[in-house]
Each structure stands twice: as C-alpha cells, then as structure tokens.
Amino acid sequence: MDSPADHQWFLRKHEDNSVFGPLTFEQLASWASSAQIAPHDSISTDQANWIKAPMLPELGMDWIVEVTSERLYGPTTLGAIRDFIRLGEIGEENFVINACDASRQQVRDLAPLMEALARDVPAETDDASRPTTAGIAVDLNDRIRELEDALREERRAYAELEQHYRDLEQRYNELVTAAAASQP
Numbered sequence: 001m002d003s004p005a006d007h008q009w010f011l012r013k014h015e016d017n018s019v020f021g022p023l024t025f026e027q028l029a030s031w032a033s034s035a036q037i038a039p040h041d042s043i044s045t046d047q048a049n050w051i052k053a054p055m056l057p058e059l060g061m062d063w064i065v066e067v068t069s070e071r072l073y074g075p076t077t078l079g080a081i082r083d084f085i086r087l088g089e090i091g092e093e094n095f096v097i098n099a100c101d102a103s104r105q106q107v108r109d110l111a112p113l114m115e116a117l118a119r120d121v122p123a124e125t126d127d128a129s130r131p132t133t134a135g136i137a138v139d140l141n142d143r144i145r146e147l148e149d150a151l152r153e154e155r156r157a158y159a160e161l162e163q164h165y166r167d168l169e170q171r172y173n174e175l176v177t178a179a180a181a182s183q184p
C-alpha cells in the first residue's frame with residue numbers, strides 16, 4: 001500500500017478555494033503542524049478527488065480545542081495548538097480533546113508533547129507560496145449576534161414565565177375568594 005510520502009499533494013483552502021501544490025507530504029505535514037491547514041481545508045493527490053485534511057491520519061490532526069464552553073475548533077495538530085498559544089488565541093487553561101481516544105485535558109498538560117514536537121520540527125523556510133496561518137479567533141460580530149439572540153430568547157422566556165405566574169396568582173386569588181364565600 002502506498003504511503004502518503006509516495007505522493008505529491010495539493011491543498012485547497014476552504015475560505016477561498018485557492019489551491020497550493022504540488023507539495024511533498026513533508027511540506028503538507030509541516031503546514032498542518034504550523035496552523036496553515038484548517039479543519040475544513042481539503043487535500044488531494046490528483047486534484048479530482050478531495051478529502052478533508054483531518055481525514056488523513058498521518059497529518060496528526062487529532063486535537064479539538066475548546067475555545068469557549070460553546071465553541072470548538074478542530075481537529076488540528078499539536079503544532080497548531082502551540083501556534084495558537086503563541087498568538088494568544090488560547091491559553092494553557094483551555095481544554096483540548098483527543099479525537100482518537102476522546103480524552104480531555106488542559107493545554108498545559110500537553111506541554112511535554114509540544115516540547116518534543118518543537119525539537120523534532122525543522123526550522124521553517126520563508127516561502128511566499130505558503131498559505132497564511134489559520135487562526136481560531138472568534139469573529140466578535142458573530143459572537144455579539146449570538147449573545148444578542150440568546151438574550152432575546154431569555155427575555156421572551158422570562159416574559160412568558162411572568163405571565164404564567166400572574167395567571168396562577170389570579171387563579172389562586174379566585175379560589176381563595178370562592179372558598180371564603182362558601183364558608184358560613
């Protein structure tokens with residue numbers, strides 16, 4: 001069976017469909033490790049059949065980052081997580097989930113793995129044909145809209161509960177009045 005190293009690869013970026021390649025598998029893996037391949041990006045050996053990059057196990061895109069309690073990013077690589085820390089997009093207190101075994105741990109617990117990775121990764125060359133680093137920063141306008149929608153829903157639910165309370169209170173008062181009137 002062919003190994004990924006036996007092929008030339010192409011990378012198609014999800015956000016604009018730009019295609020990079022042909023690339024060696026070593027280049028592709030380096031890009032994945034340096035946050036230049038996002039979870040929705042696709043890879044191919046023939047530019048006819050594309051798969052999502054995380055589907056190639058040899059890229060090591062095995063980690064899902066809990067950016068917030070409601071937002072996940074990934075799967076991505078340990079190298080990308082290291083870059084996200086460096087960029088200030090996540091901190092050591094964030095949690096990550098290993099997509100292979102479903103274990104959940106804080107980023108700080110990955111320090112030994114990331115240190116070993118840093119020793120094994122060759123120095124990057126300045127290559128203008130590389131894709132830009134994929135960030136995980138939350139679009140603040142989208143987040144504001146989500147929070148506004150959630151607030152509107154909470155206010156609607158609160159108004160319904162207040163009305164239900166008033167209805168119950170009125171019914172209670174009617175029952176108390178009826179009970180008092182029926183007593184001799």
